Amino acid sequence: MALDVRRLRMLSQLKASGTMAAAARAMNYSPASISQQLAQLERDVGSTLFVTAGRSVRLTPAGTALATRADEIIEALDAAEREVRRLGSAPVGRLRLAIFQSAALAVLRQVYGRLRRDFGGIRLDVAHLEPRVALEELSRHAVDIAVLEEYPGSPLPKPRSVTTRLLTLDPLYLASPAAEHGSAQPDPRARWALEPEGTAARRWAEATCRTAGFEPDVQFESHDLMLHRAAVRAGLAHSFLPGLAVGGSGDDAGIRLDRLPGDPARSIIVAYSNSAVDDPVVSTVAEVLQDSFADNSRSPGALGSVGP
Structure with missing residues (x-):
């Protein structure tokens, strides 16, 4: 099953932000939406990706590994988008x-x-x-x-x-x-x-x-x-x-x-x-x-x- 890039971005943001609420603010989603999408990502990969610790969230080893790969994927996609923009006749984005x-x-x-x-x-x-x-x-x-x-x-x-x-x-x-x-x-x-x-x-x-x-x-x-x-x-x-x-x-x-x-x-x-x-x-x-x-x-x- 292909992984949803949007959910990978959410996991990457969760790693950077440390809390579900901060990740939601950064991505302009509700915390509930972020939580639902990440729960689906866990089902997609068949592994627990994070655990809650009070108000903060801690990534599991599987979550850390996937978030690291997600960062690489997102950077590659962003670089591809920038390259396409440079080749276009007018800036679009x-x-x-x-x-x-x-x-x-x-x-x-x-x-x-x-x-x-x-x-x-x-x-x-x-x-x-x-x-x-x-x-x-x-x-x-x-x-x-x-x-x-x-x-x-x-x-x-x-x-x-x-x-x-x-x-x-x-x-x-x-x-x-x-x-x-x-x-x-x-x-x-x-x-x-x-x-x-x-x-x-x-x-x-x-x-x-x-x-x-x-x-x-x-x-x-x-x-x-x-x-x-x-x-x-x-x-x-x-x-x-x-x-x-x-x-x-x-x-x-x-x-x-x-x-x-x-x-x-x-x-x-x-x-x-x-x-x-x-x-x-x-x-x-x-x-x-x-x-x-x-x-x-x-x-x-x-x-x-x-x-x-």
């Missing part, structure tokens, strides 16, 4: 993109518009993931391409299996309520909207405040930069906002934006597997992303007014 919020809001309209106009054979599925999670998913082949951010002094720990390139430098602003007419320096008396502790953005923000001589009083803590922006606009907090989160629009109604000493910027990068460097679909999407970020930097009002 389906990719899963991981991207964080402010980048998605800034460029996805341009990306999809360009793909529809010039590359109708490419389907791009999007997952909203924070950079560290996106990098993990990329390493597990759960996504094909990822847009990531790096704050000054905090490069992401990128595995050797991943290729990256810079898309743009996104300037970082001190954001304060426009009605305050305050200083261009961080205000030690202000309350702040910052990203959660442990993130590169939070470490950079705290270091910036400490350089100015104080610890920030954090009232709003969220990955959501739109919440930060709304808190500043409402006069409830100060924040540090990147240009993509405010349309790069300088002073706007409701928010005052000031450049910081040294003109810091976060790096926006695209990442994909080394094995996909010559994949025309991956290369095309990476180029479209690059062009879209370039267009965004030339169009300061891309997100519209920051005012009420």
